[in-house]
Amino acid sequence: MTAGELSRDARQVFMRAALAVKPKPSPAGKPKFLGPPAAVVPFSDWNYYYTRDPLEWHSDTDTNHKVSVPIGFVTDLASIPSAFWTLLPKTASYTYAAIIHDYLYWTQPCSREDADNMLKAVMEELKVAELKIVTIYQGVRFGGEASWTNNAAAKAKGEKRVLKLFPTDMKISWEQWKIEPDVFA
Template identity: 50%
Template sequence: MSKQAFMREALKPNGRKDFVGVPQISPFADWDYYYMRAPFSWYDGSETRTLGVVEITTGFVCDLASIPRLFWTLLPKTAPYTTPAIVHDYLYWFQPPSHDRQRADMVLNLGMRELKVPGWKRWVIYRSVRLAGGWSWNKNKQAREAGERRILKKLPTDIKTTWTEWKRDPSVFM
């Protein structure tokens, strides 16, 4: 089935798909950053479909859920909200015109709802992002403008490679 036919089928109201593909991620050795080993997509499967489509490419580098270690017993870095967090990281990094910060946060919230993250966790994560996410949004914009890149064309082959080491080599980026 072609990508266009698949998208038409995925976006049907009675046969909608919110996530297409399974995030295949690998950690860098420092376990603070992860890279996508295959692409996947998120589609707004809500009634209004106002948040559109977000396609995450192979090689995208993200930090998953940016939850302080202090709270990891209640909200670990990897959990059912990890997939929406990857989509959110992508939107926070690239800041496309179609998704300002508020819309990016709405994608996170809707993605968590679609994956049936318990209401109290969704509320805590979403409210935290709304209150403190401006710092990350601005930091990402500054890093991008300073030349930092987050799409790899070459993936690490050594499990001992850290993100700090890997990003020093400009030839690994798109």
Template identity: 50%
Template sequence: MMRITKRMLLRWSVGVAAVLVSDLESMTRGRLSRTSDAQEPAQPLQNMSIETWMNEWMSVSKAPGGMLRISRFREPIYFLTAPISWTPHPGQERYAAVTVPKGFVTDFASIPRPFWSALRPDGEYAYAAVVHDYLYWTQTRSREEADDILKMAMEDFDVGTLTVGAIYNAVRLGGKGAWNGNTKKKGQGEQRILKRFPQDPRMTWEDWKQRPGVFDQ
């Protein structure tokens, strides 16, 4: 059996990201030809950071189970200001519905980093990514089920088949580190459901989470 090294995994991730960018650019061209008011992204997709992606996306979100409303800390770490949900469709009954509560803090760490700069800032991936991050944090279901729900949530937004497959395969291969990292953080007492939200835009997540009474027990 071939042993997969970190170098091989990195090369694979970059290759998959390149395929994803190509697929997304094709989707963009198709949308531009069909929609008169569509606009090009403000900068090339491959140069877009997760912070820029979220900043551009936050005003144009759409959602099947509640509008995705997000605020952020000074660093690019975000929290829900309203709950969202994912509900299975006919044929998906073996998966229970997911409700992500108001106050959940997400850093999108459950999505492999190469995809942060490749995803379009139009809400198609962000909604599914938050649901996925929540399942990776709570770990009340298996990692496999969390990844399956990510895939189905992306399909709810009619994300291209190649893109869905690329992201799904990436989290199946590379998501264990994020899963284990969350297990460790929870064991150390970290919490992710806020009861109180910061009002100062200069507030950092590292400072806020140290304050008493900010978490929903």
């Protein structure tokens, strides 16, 4: 089943669940997620989404990374091949970790390895099951190089991923919206 074939009920359940996620304090009591849960809105194809709220996370390790995903960032959520969606759907307890990871892969403010390690750290904070963390982490370490390289090439060609205007027609796909003039920040 593709994301476009998800039932309306399944989509509504996802959106309610995404809005219901609450920030969790770190063991030291200091929150790693800053602010309320971020709303994520799909384009019509349900393959791409954009953030309607900022999503901020910081690491309290010695590297002390902070990631601030802006309003309007376009993401495909978890970039998991559709053959594995039964076990690892695009939307699950790791969705916010996937958005942060996508943003790091797009902006490339750190090494790819650091971005992958932050994905793992965010999933751990979100209490994702250990087997899923290991599987997703190993997947991005093994297969993420192409996405990293393709993102750098797309940015170099002028592609943008942060919207300043959001679609008002629910039938608009990302492929249609990204060619509209003046929709990017």
